[in-house]
């Protein structure tokens with residue numbers, strides 16, 4: 001390993017970004033920051049982190065919060081199951097450990113939603129235990145530094161790098177070292193045009209020496225993205241709008257949107273009005289199409305959502321509300337937790 005780990009740690013000391021969660025050893029705060037940073041950039045995550053900590057400063061406060069309030073605070077971050085899992089895990093910590101965060105890797109890893117990466121980050125940073133963290137940045141840095149050409153998006157590639165990371169981890173300073181290697185990936189060994197001239201581990205770097213920084217890491221291929229076609233029915237009656245609370249195991253569980261008819265391909269509003277499902281929803285209400293939105297695209301990790309919003313006026317009141325739907329006052333619409341796609345529509349059209 002030579003002396004490059006010392007150089008890396010020195011570089012980290014001087015160059016690390018001053019982030020709120022770096023000023024704490026509180027495992028709850030480190031956990032929250034790691035979950036937020038798995039899905040967003042530091043700049044955007046910073047605000048979410050501060051708002052979250054202000055509202056729920058301890059794990060016990062999070063445990064007694066309502067799911068709706070948590071999702072509302074999380075709105076726009078995406079991956080809402082992570083927020084629900086944190087809530088669930090916070091309740092577990094209160095019930096099983098009287099609100100005191102567990103201090104060993106196995107107990108932390110066993111909490112709902114906590115994977116290898118997050119458990120290693122919490123235990124190494126908060127409790128200084130020797131567990132290597134391997135995120136996307138670390139995979140890229142080690143692939144280049146050690147010249148590992150097994151695809152980093154394969155199980156084998158991840159395992160190889162995890163083993164190397166475990167071996168290289170200094171047992172006396174695991175938390176700082178883990179953060180240093182992640183920071184190197186974020187600031188210096190970036191995906192495109194790594195800043196090798198300024199890199200503290202340049203002398204030890206395989207990719208730099210062999211002029212292979214553009215070839216490493218290797219990736220085996222992109223995950224397939226599925227297209228979905230969502231036709232949202234925006235029904236308004238006086239000052240109210242019909243909202244739907246999402247249940248089941250699909251995306252955005254627990255959040256609110258509008259009644260929706262999903263089709264296999266794009267469909268015109270005229271064809272939609274004769275759709276059986278829509279007829280069942282609006283049965284006796286004499287629906288008239290008031291307006292149709294421009295098409296919306298929304299990209300999730302494995303899905304491309306193609307949405308249109310069809311505003312419908314109804315002549316009579318609905319005899320029976322569709323499943324999981326409820327009337328919400330238009331002026332209070334911003335108080336409901338909604339996915340970003342719906343937020344975009346609301347800010348444009350309502």
Ligand code: SF4
Pocket residue numbers: 141144145188189190194195196199200201202205206207208213
């Ligand atoms: S020398 Fe370049 S490629 Fe190697 S670790 Fe540093 S930034 Fe990455």
